[in-house]
Amino acid sequence: MRTWREYPAWLKGFSGEVPEERNTPEEIAAFEAATFHDRDKERRKIRVQAEGAGDAFRIVKTGDGYCVSGGSPGILYGTYALIRQLLTGEDVREGESRPSFSLRMLDGWDNMDGSVERGYSGRSLWFENGRFSYDRARIRQLGRMLASVGINVLCINNVNVHAPAQRLLDDMLGEAADFAAILRPFGIRLMLSVDFSQPMESSLSGCDPLDPEVRSWWERCAERVWSAIPDLAGFLVKADSEHRPGPNEYGRTHAEGANMLADAIAPYGGMLLWRAFVYNCMQDWRDTSVDRPCAAYEIYHPLDGMFRDNVILQVKYGPYDFQVREPVSPLFFGMDRTALAMELQLAQEYTGHQIDLFSMPPMWRELFDAICETHVDAVAAVSNLGRDANWTGHPFAALNLFAYGCFAWDRDSDPAAVIRSWIRLTYDFTEEEEEQLLRVLAKSRDVYEKYTSPLGLCWMVKPGVHYGPSPYGYEFDLWGTYNRADRNAVGIDRTAQGTGYVLQYPEKLRSVYEDPERCPEKLLLFFHRLPYSFRMRDGRTLIQRIYDDHFEGYEETLGMQRALEALPLPENDRDEILTRMAAQVKNAAEWRDVVNTFFFRFSGFADRDGRDIYP
Numbered sequence: 180m181r182t183w184r185e186y187p188a189w190l191k192g193f194s195g196e197v198p199e200e201r202n203t204p205e206e207i208a209a210f211e212a213a214t215f216h217d218r219d220k221e222r223r224k225i226r227v228q229a230e231g232a233g234d235a236f237r238i239v240k241t242g243d244g245y246c247v248s249g250g251s252p253g254i255l256y257g258t259y260a261l262i263r264q265l266l267t268g269e270d271v272r273e274g275e276s277r278p279s280f281s282l283r284m285l286d287g288w289d290n291m292d293g294s295v296e297r298g299y300s301g302r303s304l305w306f307e308n309g310r311f312s313y314d315r316a317r318i319r320q321l322g323r324m325l326a327s328v329g330i331n332v333l334c335i336n337n338v339n340v341h342a343p344a345q346r347l348l349d350d351m352l353g354e355a356a357d358f359a360a361i362l363r364p365f366g367i368r369l370m371l372s373v374d375f376s377q378p379m380e381s382s383l384s385g386c387d388p389l390d391p392e393v394r395s396w397w398e399r400c401a402e403r404v405w406s407a408i409p410d411l412a413g414f415l416v417k418a419d420s421e422h423r424p425g426p427n428e429y430g431r432t433h434a435e436g437a438n439m440l441a442d443a444i445a446p447y448g449g450m451l452l453w454r455a456f457v458y459n460c461m462q463d464w465r466d467t468s469v470d471r472p473c474a475a476y477e478i479y480h481p482l483d484g485m486f487r488d489n490v491i492l493q494v495k496y497g498p499y500d501f502q503v504r505e506p507v508s509p510l511f512f513g514m515d516r517t518a519l520a521m522e523l524q525l526a527q528e529y530t531g532h533q534i535d536l537f538s539m540p541p542m543w544r545e546l547f548d549a550i551c552e553t554h555v556d557a558v559a560a561v562s563n564l565g566r567d568a569n570w571t572g573h574p575f576a577a578l579n580l581f582a583y584g585c586f587a588w589d590r591d592s593d594p595a596a597v598i599r600s601w602i603r604l605t606y607d608f609t610e611e612e613e614e615q616l617l618r619v620l621a622k623s624r625d626v627y628e629k630y631t632s633p634l635g636l637c638w639m640v641k642p643g644v645h646y647g648p649s650p651y652g653y654e655f656d657l658w659g660t661y662n663r664a665d666r667n668a669v670g671i672d673r674t675a676q677g678t679g680y681v682l683q684y685p686e687k688l689r690s691v692y693e694d695p696e697r698c699p700e701k702l703l704l705f706f707h708r709l710p711y712s713f714r715m716r717d718g719r720t721l722i723q724r725i726y727d728d729h730f731e732g733y734e735e736t737l738g739m740q741r742a743l744e745a746l747p748l749p750e751n752d753r754d755e756i757l758t759r760m761a762a763q764v765k766n767a768a769e770w771r772d773v774v775n776t777f778f779f780r781f782s783g784f785a786d787r788d789g790r791d792i793y794p
């Protein structure tokens with residue numbers, strides 16, 4: 180059985196482990212710099228110079244190498260950035276660098292029983308049997324991995340706070356503090372998910388945020404928590420969402436709920452990350468007047484400007500839930516006076532479970548481009564890590580974690596450049612092999628999109644598990660996730676004449692989305708209800724485009740399989756990768772046939788090319 184030490188993620192060029200006695204960002208930076216020098220054929224020297232505090236760093240060329248200066252932990256980020264550039268042979272970017280976002284958080288959906296909600300790479304790295312349980316050396320290596328791409332906050336417990344995670348604020352605080360101490364030298368601070376109704380676990384009968392007793396309960400809690408972990412980054416809260424408790428139960432707004440918690444933690448510099456993933460999860464599918472994507476904007480836009488300064492509203496990138504393709508959430512344009520975090524999901528819940536390939540950088544490029552004229556203040560991403568020896572289940576899924584760090588540091592990152600760096604830091608390939616893998620990874624999202632849910636329709640996955648096709652699986656359910664396909668048309672009209680969702684966008688986007696002739700074709704069925712005979716811009720009918728995409732998606736999956744088989748993948752990755760690739764091929768065939776048959780049965784339109792569709 181191989182161990183995590185044999186899977187260096189993207190750290191192959193770095194020495195085995197950082198010795199225990201290196202216990203500050205400065206000491207770790209100096210260690211990495213010295214070991215780089217020892218191993219470097221050109222014997223390039225890296226001088227590290229610590230200056231105060233902060234994330235920024237500066238790289239300057241010297242006679243025999245480079246000098247990195249920066250605050251703590253900036254010095255560490257600078258050293259890693261430089262070593263990455265040297266190892267990949269990129270041009271060294273001299274001068275100052277500072278991050279696009281000061282909060283760059285990884286969210287673990289880890290439960291204390293050791294399971295991980297939507298986890299596809301084994302059990303929790305730090306919880307088991309209702310308590311902390313971890314390999315200290317591995318957690319240090321985790322710290323190094325995260326620091327090497329500038330991630331600076333780790334939320335260790337699931338936003339769905341299941342017992343006994345409430346004890347993290349109480350009798351397990353000491354263990355949480357020990358865990359925080361392992362990651363601190365790597366510049367990583369902890370965040371804790373808290374349960375809004377936690378005061379009721381002790382003596383209180385309710386948790387009305389305006390009740391003075393509730394406020395003082397949280398104040399006492401904050402005092403206790405921050406005296407154990409003085410650099411705790413803050414609390415993350417999922418409230419009034421998917422049956423979690425929240426202020427609405429007491430007739431209070433989300434601003435009132437969030438501000439009460441924010442006030443309690445403000446004296447310690449704590450941040451309150453309040454999730455905006457709120458919608459009616461008990462919808463009657465017959466009721467077409469309710470449209471789930473409208474929910475978050477309707478709730479939060481009227482509250483803009485009412486949140487305390489230490490509240491950050493954490494908004495999933497799209498209005499639904501981490502689908503393969505969604506428009507960017509309109510909240511990013513409607514909360515001028517509220518700090519916002521964009522929430523991404525590295526765990527491939529709807530995007531192939533870390534079995535199917537789905538490299539995220541091209542998607543993130545689109546998202547950040549879409550909001551380039553508005554503000555986002557922080558980023559968070561649901562972790563894809565677990566106890567599997569290779570950390571991420573599929574070895575290539577490590578790319579998404581690496582790339583997340585790169586985009587969190589520099590929101591203008593170029594997807595291809597990021598993918599190329601990761602390949603070079605992970606494998607020893609020739610230029611041609613590298614290009615081959617780059618091509619596979621760069622197009623993997625498009626391929627996955629083609630054989631799964633068409634043109635922004637969303638939610639054709641098997642309910643609950645979210646892997647594999649089930650076009651009508653969510654159709655008569657409570658979750659607000661409908662495609663409303665019938666024999667004439669498919670999709671939901673979200674224009675002003677329909678649910679009005681499109682009105683939540685600023686004019687510039689609204690005018691594009693509301694017009695089926697101008698709407699990006701890949702989002703067509705997100706915004707419009709269209710007949711199968713609708714003419715796409717290239718003259719094909721909508722139904723033909725759906726068929727073509729599904730056939731092409733499958734063929735392209737086979738192409739990716741051939742490309743990977745031809746690569747000299749290292750022995751410890753090869754089986755894992757090719758076994759998963761074979762499962763992906765099966766999955767793509769299943770999706771193709773189920774989705775094509777579904778639409779054929781409804782529409783009665785034959786495939787122009789007479790390919791196999793099952794009547």
Ligand code: GCV
Binds near residue numbers: 296297417421456
């Ligand atoms: C943590 C979706 C997922 C849930 C997740 C939820 C959330 O509904 O399926 O597993 O719960 O999103 O983001 O809170």
